[in-house]
Amino acid sequence: MIRAEFYKDARDGRLIGFSCIGHAGFADSGRDIVCSAVSALTLSCVNSVTELTEDHATVSESDGELSCMVDAPVGPESELLLRSLQLALTTIAEDYPRNVKVTVKCLFD
16 A cells, blocks of 8 residues: 655644655555556656746655655745645545555654
């Protein structure tokens, strides 16, 4: 199962990052449409934040895991990109609940 966790700043409610770990297990490696969709969306979000905004993000990537935390203050463009990713992954999770789970964790309580 892919577990996507989004991080929200409890002080202002803004998304500040995400981590995504695991494999969907929907099909064999190389044929897993769920894993491919999640990978494409998460990498696109990271690339867009780092290349198309003025924000700086700390990105970590290893086999089966990708995380991205945007340094404060998070600009409106980066937050929009993170919200877009959250919406897309939530939609996938609704269609493939055995393969993807999306959660939100508040930081800085």
